Amino acid sequence: MTFRQLPPDLVATLRETVSLGVITGAGVSAESGIQTYRGQGGLYDDxxxxxxxxxxxxxxxxxxxxxxxxxxxxxxxxxxxxAKPNPAHQALVAMEATLERFILLTQNVDGLHRLAGTRNMIDIHGDVLExxxxxxxxxxxxxxxxxxxxxxxxxxxxxxxxxxxxxVLFGEMLPEAKIRRLHEEFYERPPEVVLIAGTSAIFPYIAEPVLLAAQAGHPTIEVNPEPTPLSDRVRWSLRGKAGEIFPQIAAALASRA
Ligand SMILES: [Zn+2]
Incomplete structure (x- = not known):
């Protein structure tokens, strides 16, 4: 669906949500002007x-x-x-402050989630400024x-x-400690709701927590300007920018009864 405002059934779900797992990819960084080095909108057309x-x-x-x-x-x-954090990064900080439990898994290496103030996060690919x-x-x-x-x-x-x-460079293993945390947070005690944004989820460890949640009947949300292989697997697939949609998700979570 084309994004205008959150569907009423999603708002109703978010108002009852106490734990949320979020997964972000390059699209969220792109809204801060960070180019990806390949793929759509990549650094190189060639x-x-x-x-x-x-x-x-x-x-x-x-x-x-x-x-x-x-x-x-x-x-x-x-x-x-x-680069500076954008409204998507800031909305995630607001979500974490509202919820009893919040975990962010990011593929991005720009450190912008940390700079914005997100605390409980797994930067699975590391940080390019370290x-x-x-x-x-x-x-x-x-x-x-x-x-x-x-x-x-x-x-x-x-x-x-x-x-x-x-x-983590191409051809390298993911760090063991981060993989362990990913399993603890998303597999051993899965969040009630899983939200994924700005990624086509080509890596299995990025897509699996979403698929697992969907199979278990948990609410799942995707935010992306373009359809992805996950779009017809999630309950709500919202077409648009995370910087526009995340603040509305944060507002719905904050309106919890
Ligand atoms: Zn040394």
Whole structure:
């Protein structure tokens, strides 16, 4: 359906909701002006250029030519550090404040949910503004000054080995601790309602919590400008921007009787 206002049966459901699981993808970041590096609205119209970017952001390239990986990471990080949370990020903070239980799973690596103030979240792919040492336990943040000075691979301030971006690169495993939290939050004690937005959910670990909720008869909501493979699996598929629809969802949750 084309979005105008929330369907009355959805509003009625939200007014009785006490726990919510939310999943966000690149579309939510795009509303803050962050381009994705491939796919619709991606950084590169040219598909071969997109493929080269994905290759640069892969585990084998990091091992063989870390400067090449860092070249692309620095570009993404510079774009990220200038971005600001949008009404979708802010509405999620309001939802968390209203509900007894709230969990956010995000694929986005821009840190905008954290910057907006979301507390209980799993940034499954990491954060492009964080770094870690490939040898010692050092973990740090990239500042504007770091990014301006960055050419090639930054060095660890503790042991001088090469730092790596604190993101999951193509070909790398997801971090075990985050997978465990995802299971605890979405599988072991599933939220009453699951909301997914701004993603075509191509990764199974992103789609599965929604499908699981739908199969269990829990209310499921999708917010996306375009239809996705999940659109006919969820109870409400709303066509539109998260920045326009999330504030209305937050308002309905806050009107809880
Ligand atoms: Zn180190």
């Amino acid at each position: 598909e071969a250029e997109g493929d080269r970017t994905v290759e640069a952001l892969s585990a084998p390239t990091l091992a063989a030519d870390p400067d090449r990986t860092w070249g692309v990471v620095a570009h993404l990080a510079r774009q990220t550090i200038q 770094t870690r040492c490939s040898s010692c336990a050092f973990h740090g943040d990239l500042s504007v000054e770091d990014l301006q000075a960055l050419t090639g691979t930054p060095r660890c301030p503790q042991c001088a080995c090469g730092l790596r971006p604190h993101v």
